[in-house]
Every structure is written in structure tokens, then in C-alpha cells.
Amino acid sequence: MSTGPDRSGDPLLRTEGLQKYYETSSGFIESFLNRADQVKAVDGVDLEVYPGETLGVVGESGCGKTTLGRSMLRLIEPTGGSVTYHKRNEETGENETIEITDLSGSELRDLRTDVQYIFQDPFSSLNPRLTVGDIVGEPLDIHGILEGEERERRIYELLETVGLNPSHANRYPHEFSGGQRQRIGIARALAVDPELIVCDEPVSALDVSVQAQILNLLEDLQEEFDLAYVFIAHDLSVVEHISDRIAVMYLGELAEVGTTEEIFAEPYHPYTEALLSAIPEPDPLWEGNQIFLRGEVPSPMNPPSGCRFHTRCPRVIPPTDLDVDQPAFRGVMDLRLRLSGLEAADGLVTTADTDTDAGGVEDVTAMDVESAEALVRNTFDIPEWIGDGEADDAVSDAVRLLVDGEVDAANDRLEAVFESPCETRHPSSNHIRNTHEIACLRYDADAPGDRPAVGDAK
Numbered sequence: 001m002s003t004g005p006d007r008s009g010d011p012l013l014r015t016e017g018l019q020k021y022y023e024t025s026s027g028f029i030e031s032f033l034n035r036a037d038q039v040k041a042v043d044g045v046d047l048e049v050y051p052g053e054t055l056g057v058v059g060e061s062g063c064g065k066t067t068l069g070r071s072m073l074r075l076i077e078p079t080g081g082s083v084t085y086h087k088r089n090e091e092t093g094e095n096e097t098i099e100i101t102d103l104s105g106s107e108l109r110d111l112r113t114d115v116q117y118i119f120q121d122p123f124s125s126l127n128p129r130l131t132v133g134d135i136v137g138e139p140l141d142i143h144g145i146l147e148g149e150e151r152e153r154r155i156y157e158l159l160e161t162v163g164l165n166p167s168h169a170n171r172y173p174h175e176f177s178g179g180q181r182q183r184i185g186i187a188r189a190l191a192v193d194p195e196l197i198v199c200d201e202p203v204s205a206l207d208v209s210v211q212a213q214i215l216n217l218l219e220d221l222q223e224e225f226d227l228a229y230v231f232i233a234h235d236l237s238v239v240e241h242i243s244d245r246i247a248v249m250y251l252g253e254l255a256e257v258g259t260t261e262e263i264f265a266e267p268y269h270p271y272t273e274a275l276l277s278a279i280p281e282p283d284p285l286w287e288g289n290q291i292f293l294r295g296e297v298p299s300p301m302n303p304p305s306g307c308r309f310h311t312r313c314p315r316v317i318p319p320t321d322l323d324v325d326q327p328a329f330r331g332v333m334d335l336r337l338r339l340s341g342l343e344a345a346d347g348l349v350t351t352a353d354t355d356t357d358a359g360g361v362e363d364v365t366a367m368d369v370e371s372a373e374a375l376v377r378n379t380f381d382i383p384e385w386i387g388d389g390e391a392d393d394a395v396s397d398a399v400r401l402l403v404d405g406e407v408d409a410a411n412d413r414l415e416a417v418f419e420s421p422c423e424t425r426h427p428s429s430n431h432i433r434n435t436h437e438i439a440c441l442r443y444d445a446d447a448p449g450d451r452p453a454v455g456d457a458k
Helices: 028-032 065-072 105-111 132-142 148-161 166-170 178-190 208-225 236-242 260-265 270-277 326-340 369-379 389-403 407-418
Strands: 013-023 038-049 054-058 080-088 095-099 115-118 196-200 228-232 245-250 253-259 430-433 436-438
Touching: 013 065, 038 065, 038 253, 054 065, 054 236, 065 196, 065 228, 115 178, 132 148, 132 166, 132 178, 148 166, 148 178, 178 208, 208 228, 208 236, 228 236, 236 260, 245 260, 245 270, 253 260, 253 270, 260 270, 326 389, 326 407, 369 389, 389 407
Parallel strands: 054 228, 054 245, 115 196, 196 228
Antiparallel strands: 013 038, 013 080, 080 095, 245 253, 253 436, 430 436
């Protein structure tokens, strides 16, 4: 990992409120009538990348990492927000602020000499009809940097820099291994002598031994050319190895940003804790203290209100007037989530919930209230006695309504008692330390409940 990047001056690149929405309309009429749904792939991201540093971006598949990286460089057009790049003016020696989202096509092409991209798939990102020499030399041609013998010498230098033989310049991409193809992609990115490279999961398609070679190469190049990286990955051990700072994404938003040491030593966001708990140890007897998140990642087309993680969070905040422990409250939250997507009460409990071999459902509408309540509490890990009279009454009332087939009424009864602040309030970004930010309602100054002490992530 590179050490000591200077963050005292202007960032090299900054995003403010960056958004990228995709429309999912099925035809012209829906678009014309403005009825198209939107997939909120990136939604209001604020990030800074400083000269010479590596910023890791992590999160589950589908959280918006790649879309963020491509929106930063306008490989895809952002829906909203700002992306500014600070470029040193060679004549005055002062930094010039460039708003990337306002650049024309020709201006954006000129900026490509400062910012480059390494793609995830080392094969599909290379033109199979071009030789390696032409692939690496193409940026030199587009920007009119070198030609003739100087161009050829530069191509050979770049191939040697990334660990390839200059004689490989006359070969085609299909003649190389995955690791070698990624080296070609790196050489192409280096051709224009950039200041910043966005690395989009550059080692995820490679064998572990080859991953180490590519990571070491990227570190060596960073030290040699003073490069800044935005390193997108889902492998936390890789990100820990190469990153100076880490940004954790969930469902298009940032959950936590901090130095690598801060994130791995004291993760404050429950989602970050869950991610880190999943890192395996090289020990066949290792069991670890893994945090298993219930449910699926919600659709970015219709993200949850409030904190987007509240549908899976193991530390969701109960109402201030409710005296229940976290596991019981989480169980009721899961019940409410199941009810919100349910059309009929007879589909509430499936045999997958009850670990039986037979297919189908356990029909609560065909049971007496006592049996239905026992089944519901067991299925959703709600204890027989929650510890709060009003809460227990609400669960019992909801089950009686479900036995009568009243799904909406049962959900309303539970919501009246169990609605969490996490469902209604969107968390702001809180500075735990100067370099450590977290978007969690538990750390909002005016949030209900007790604010956890700094240094206590639990």
C-alpha cells in the first residue's frame, strides 16, 4: 500500500451530489408521458481523490461501484451533480478547476490525457482486430502525442514497463493470457501519462497468483509515476492491500469513508461490519464472528425510504418509547417487510421458512390464532415475550388480523408501534474523525436514542 499521500491541498478530483439514473420505460409512450421508472444506480455521492493516493471503492455486486467510476470520467453521462478536476496550469503553476460535466466533446477528449480507465474484463476491452502495438499506440494517435519512430519507441517502453516483451507488439489479444491482457490494458492507460486512473475491478477475473502480480505492478507504477487510483473492487482483502482510503457503497450511496486503518480497525457502519466479517481466514477450523444479513438487496428502482440499509440492518433503531431488544425488533421488522410485499395472508410463511421438505406454504388463515401466532413468532425469530406489553399486543393483534386475511390491516397495526426512525429519516454524513465519515442515523447529533461513543463501533 502506498503511504503518505498529501491531502492538505486541493483534491485531484471531487464529486458532489453525483447521480446516475437509468430509465426503464418499455416504450415511447411511457417516456413521453414521463411514466418511466428510474434505476438510481448512483444517488448523491460526494467523494474526493487526492494526488498520489489510492481510493478503494467497495460494496456488494449491483451497489453502483462501476457506474460511479464511469460517471466520474463521463464514460457515461451523469444524471446530476458535479465532478471537478484540478489541473495544474503549466504556465502559471496554479491549479485550474475544470467542471467535467460542463466539458464539450473535444474538451473532454483533451482531458483524457489526465484521466484514464482500466476495465474489468481484460479481453472484451481490447479490440481483437488490432495488434497489441496498435492498441497501446491508439491513445498516442488520438491525442497526436507521438508518431513515427518515437511512437514505436514509446510503445516498446510501455510494454516493458508493464512486464511484457516489446516483441509482443505484433501479436493479437487472443494470443495472451488473462493477466497479460490486463497488462496491455494498463499499458494503454499509461500511454498518455495520466494523473488519475480508475481501475474497475482490474484483478477480479484473474487467478490469485496473477492478481498479486498485477497489484504489485500497479503499486510500482504509482510510486514511479505519482499516479492516483480509484480502485473499484468487491474483494476486501485486495482493497486493504492497495488502498490508502476506502469508500463503502450500498445501493447507490456511500455508507462509510475513511482511511484503510480506520475502516478495518473500527468500522462504524453496520454494513461495513458485515462486509468485514465475511473476509475468510486461511484456517480450516476458522468459524469467525460472521454477521449474516437477512433478506436481499432492495431494488435500486424503488429504494427503501430513510436509510436504505434499514431493511437488512442488524442495528436498526427502535422507537424511543419501545422497550425491546435488537433481535426481537429485527424479527418484527422482517415480518413487516414480508407483509409489505404480500397480496394474501396464506402466502406469509413458506416451507422454506420452516425447513420442511414439502413444497408450498403454511397457510395461517387455515389455523387457529394460537397456532398461527406460534408459527409466525418462530418463523421470524420473535420471542414469545418481547418485553414490552404494547409491542406484544401489537404482534398478537396483527396475527389475528392475518388469520382473518387482513394483510394491510395487520401491517398497519405493526407499523403504528414498530416504525423505526431509520425508515423515515435519511442519515446525513457525520465526521467521526477528520478523515472518517459515516452515514448512519445512530451517529446523527439529533437522532433519537443514545449516540454510540467514538471508538465503540458495537
